[in-house]
Every structure is written in C-alpha cells, then in structure tokens.
Amino acid sequence: MPPDPPNAIIAALFDELADLYELDGAVVHRVLAYRNAAKSVREAPQSVAALTREGKVTSLPGIGRTLEEKIQALMDTGTIPAAEKLRAKFPVGLVDMTRLPGLGPKRARKLFDELGIDSLESLQAAAEGHQLRGVKGFGPKFEETVLAAFAAGVADKPAPRVVLSRALEVGDAIVAALRAHHASDRVELAGSARRMVDSVKDLDIVATASDPPALLAALGEIGLVEEASGTENNTARARTHTGITLDLRVVAPDQFGNVMQHLTGSKNHNMALREMVVRRGLHVSEYGVLDDATGETHRCATEEEVYALLGLPWIPPELREDRGELRFKSADDVPVLIEQADLRGDLHMHTVLSDGRNTTEEMALAARDLGLSYIAITDHSASHGFGNHVDPDELRRQIERIRELDARLEGITVLIGTETNIGTDGRPDYDDDLLAELDWVIGSVHTSFGIGTDAMTDRIVAAIEHPLVDAIGHPTGRKIERRAPYAVDMDRIIEAAARTGTMIEINSAPDRRDLNDVNARAAARAGVRIIINSDAHGANTLPNTRWGVATARRAWLTAADVANTLPWEEFAPLRKRARG
C-alpha cells in the first residue's frame, strides 16, 4: 500500500480537478465544491488520509460521500480515476492559458476546440498571426490584450504575495499620511491585511473625505508611492517603491460601514453571510442591505450597523473566514480575543552568545521597557550552526551570569533557558543534568527537515515526552511564502502535548507565525497550553509578538488560552519540570 498522501497533495488534486471540471463545462457549483474542498483539506489540522481511514473525513466542511470516495481511491491506488480521464482530455497548457486577463475556462476551451490552441506558446503565435478573431466571440481587441499581456510578462509570473509585516509597514504609513491630509475624514485599512492574514496580494484602504478628488490625488504625493493612477469612480490605485499595489476608495459617509465590511472580506465570509440572510429576504452588497419586504436599501455608516441589520454582533476581522463566526447570536458569543498588552512574559529570545545582536542585559532592559515582567534567555544549543560555542560549560557559566543579572535588575525577572536542538532521534543536545539546572527549555527542529511524516512526528513526540522539555518551538518549520512546513502529523503532536502538559509555541517571527492559526486553534481546543514568543534576535524585534498575537486572534484565542499572559508566579508551576 502506498504511503498516506499529505493534505497538501490531496488539496492540490482537488484544485486540479476543479480546473479540469471547469474546462469540461461542469456547473459552477460543482467546480466551487472542489475548490472549497481543496481549501478545507489544506487547512485541516489533522491528516485527511487518517481521517478517511477512520471514516470521519466527511466531518470536514465541504467533504461529502463523493469526495470521500475519491480520497479513498487516491489512498488505495495512488490516483483518482476521474482526474486521469480529464487529464487525457485536456492538455495542461489549457489551465495555464486562463492566467491571461479576459481568458477564463469557457473561452480557453473554445480556442482549444476550434483552433487547437493548447498552450501559452500556441496562443501567442495565434494572436500574432491574427487567427483569434476568426472565432466567434473573439476580436482584434482581444488579440491586442493577449499580446500586451505577454509583453508585460503576465503569462510567466503569478503575482507574488507579500508577508503581512512588510505590507503593513507601508500600509500603516500610508493610512497615517492620508489621515493627516486636510481633505480626509475617516481613513481605515480594509482587505485581507485587516484580517491579519499571513501574506497579502495587495492593500485596500477605505476613506471618507470632505474633498474626495483632493484626497485621491494626494495618494500620489506620498513619498512611499512610486506611481498612482486613475481617480475615476472615487478609486485611486498606487504602487509603492517596494512593489506593493494599493487601492484607495473614497466613499460617502453613510456607506462607509457597508464598504468596509465588503472589502474586508473574506470572500468566503461574505458569501456565507449573504447566503444566510438571503432566505430572510435580505441582500447584502457593498452598497447597502436591500430588504425585499420594504424594497429599501439600508446604508450603514458603521460595520456594527451592517451586522446588526443581519442579526449578528460585530465580528472581529480576524475571525471573518467562515469558520463558525456566523453562528454568533450576540456579542456574548464573541470570544474576547487576546491582545499584545495581555502578554507578561517572553520565553524565546537570543543574545550575542549565539546568533543575537544584543547582550542579555540589553534584551532585559528593552523587554522591561515594553512592559514585560519576565523573560527567558534561550540561546541556541551546542549543535546549532550559530551557537557552536554554547557548549555545556559555557551554558553553566551563563547560568551564573543570568542569576547575577536577575538579582541586579529591578522590575523584570530574567530566566535562563535554552532553545535546544531536537536531534533526529528526538533527543535534546544537552545532558539531562544540565537541562535540569535551567528554568526553561524549548525544543526545536533545525535540521533534517526531509525525513518524512512518521519519522518527524516520532522525533517531535519523543521530545514532547522528555520531562525536561517544557515547550516546542516553531513546530512546523514553515517560512511564509518561502518554505512549506515539513511533513508532520500535527494531530499526534497535539495529542502528545496535551497528554504530557508540554506547551506549544506560536513563534512570532513575522515570516514564521508557527503554529499557524488553524493548528493553534486545534491545539488550544485539545487543551494544549499555548505560548506566544518573539524569538527576537535583537532588542528591536521584541515587539514582533504583534504577529504571534495576530495569529492567536485568528485562532480565536483569548488571554486565558495563552500561558504567558500569566504572571511568572502563576506560570512557573505550569512548567513540566515544576509539576514533576
């Protein structure tokens, strides 16, 4: 029997099936069902193959009997028959062609049927030879568009997504600049950046203004903006010097709430929301809420009014993903999400002893300035490339130095810990007697990412079961937009952590945010204590917990779900080493 297909493979297959069925002319709802299923599988915190084996896979949203059978076929035979059949029918280049503007599955299919065009190359050739205009529904204008797209390189590069921290750096600055403009009234960030997702395609800003044309024109005057264009329909588009595109929309004050709600999304949240209320005769759009009973469209100045009209409490943007938030009946049902100010301790940071840029004392003083009351210094262990010299004797000397510093500093407790490497055998790379002398131990995987799901899971579970490993750091090793998580069975990790009282970190490095939102939610629900750490390598990155907190909020976490919101006296007894 072939090994279990990872969730990412199953999701990719469903996405491919959606593309193929679309080319095949299937009804849109069937295509959408496959895309929804792909998303559901991709985000599932458990192994979908394992769920299928247990007969529980249809409990995932968007997976029914038919898709269960397809997953089963994939597990049994390594392939899905329907996909094989459709692949034989449509060349892969057909899907590539739909990346061009104005060319969707229907029209691509038509060009394939009538001219045999089956790739970007043959499409370009046909456009140059003016052959496209011979097909009904296509004209000279389309040939021009196609050639312009090729010239602009649209065909060969899907637009890159930008990590949220980089996008917000410019987004926040542009919002501030617009707010300072004399013509502006309200200016707010909307879009996926407002939902604090991992990475964004572009930025959306919504504003009201006493002089809309003046505010739209002002966008181009902001120093961060390389070029701005178009002020029709009260919308201006800009590209920053850092290559991020941004839309500014100036709206009437009495529609500000509708437009904010619409542009904040997510798409799935809005679709589910609209579907839910259409049965009550209410139709939601960016322009207002149309009530069939009265024929009136209600405009809303605030989002609160929009949700209230639909019988819902205001929903924090981080929760708007159609993951259950539409079942809230009143404000009492909405979790009070954790805030950065709730954090009292930071239990993962580095100093010049390994690969950090600041001394222990500098880190402690900076943390105290941020309002933290305790920190753990966790330099890399001996076998890590950056911390080779933190050998056992050096770490023992560091224990003495930290005790001295802690006694000397007022207003902050400084603890000595380590970020120990988890070897391929699951063992930490210091001896137990040394680990026992520390206040705090994080175990992290830094090597041998490719050993496979079972070996990686066994490795981390072994570390979790070690009595002196208090927490697991950046548990999946992902780097947003750069490196996929290594293959690991998060279900088993969570089970082991819950069973042993081992904490799991949400690492706040802006390109990690690991655990991600979905896994963090699953872990917290399973009773695992979550911690949010900066993993700072300098005093200036201690505030990175902003990104970890954002992930925690997207995971529906409250302060009570996160252990380092507790003061040290209450946190200390929760460590495995303190519980014996």
Place this chain on the structure above:
DNA sequence: GCCGTTTTCGGCCCGACTGTTTTCAGTCG
C-alpha cells in the same frame, strides 16, 4: 458536489466591466 429547525431535493452572493453583441455571456474581485 455539498448541504439542511423552513429542504434528503433544489437550492447554492453580488455587482461591475468587457468586448462583441443586437440583448449578453464570460470574467473578475
């Protein structure tokens, strides 16, 4: 293909834009 205290069948968001149309289907966000 999924889903259900209004349904196990008949539903499954909303609106703008575009090019090629003679009334609109397909695409896009």
